[in-house]
Amino acid sequence: MTVITFTAEGRLDGDKVIVDLNGTEIKVGLLGSDNPTPEEFCLASAISCLILTVYYIAREKGVTINSIEGYIEGKMDTKGFQGVEEVPPGLLEVSYELIVYSKDSRISDILKEAEERCPMRDTLTRSVKVNINWKIKS
Known part of the structure; x- marks a missing residue:
C-alpha cells in the first residue's frame, strides 16, 4: 500500500x-x-478531480480527448448549519454534468472507469474517518 x-x-x-x-x-x-465558501471549494475539488481522472485514464489507455467541460452543483439546507438538529449541516446532494469531446469509441469505458477511480467522488460517497484534536490556549 x-x-x-x-x-x-x-x-x-x-x-x-x-x-x-x-x-x-x-x-x-x-x-x-x-x-x-468551503462548500464551493468542495465542489471545485470534486469536478476538477473527475475531469482530471478522465484525462489521466484516457492518457493511460491511449484515448484521445479533445476537451472536457462541466458543471457541478451541491444542495444544502442552511437550517442544518444554523443548528436545527434534524437537518444535516452539510451538502445533501451533489450533481455533475459533464461534456466530453472525443471521437474514440472507447470513451464510454473511460468515463465509467473514471467514476470508479475518482478520489473525490469516492470521498463524497463513503464514510471517511475524521479526527479533530482541539488545543485551547490563553
Missing part, C-alpha cells in the same frame, strides 16, 4: 479563513461573503 498525505493550513482573518495550500494562499468565506 502506498499512502500519501495531503495537507492544508488555515487561520481566521476577520470573517474569513486564509488557507495555505503548498504556498498558495486562498481566502475562504461564509455564505454571502465575497469569498468562495
Whole structure:
C-alpha cells in the first residue's frame, strides 16, 4: 500500500479563513461573503478531480480527448448549519454534468472507469474517518 498525505493550513482573518495550500494562499468565506465558501471549494475539488481522472485514464489507455467541460452543483439546507438538529449541516446532494469531446469509441469505458477511480467522488460517497484534536490556549 502506498499512502500519501495531503495537507492544508488555515487561520481566521476577520470573517474569513486564509488557507495555505503548498504556498498558495486562498481566502475562504461564509455564505454571502465575497469569498468562495468551503462548500464551493468542495465542489471545485470534486469536478476538477473527475475531469482530471478522465484525462489521466484516457492518457493511460491511449484515448484521445479533445476537451472536457462541466458543471457541478451541491444542495444544502442552511437550517442544518444554523443548528436545527434534524437537518444535516452539510451538502445533501451533489450533481455533475459533464461534456466530453472525443471521437474514440472507447470513451464510454473511460468515463465509467473514471467514476470508479475518482478520489473525490469516492470521498463524497463513503464514510471517511475524521479526527479533530482541539488545543485551547490563553
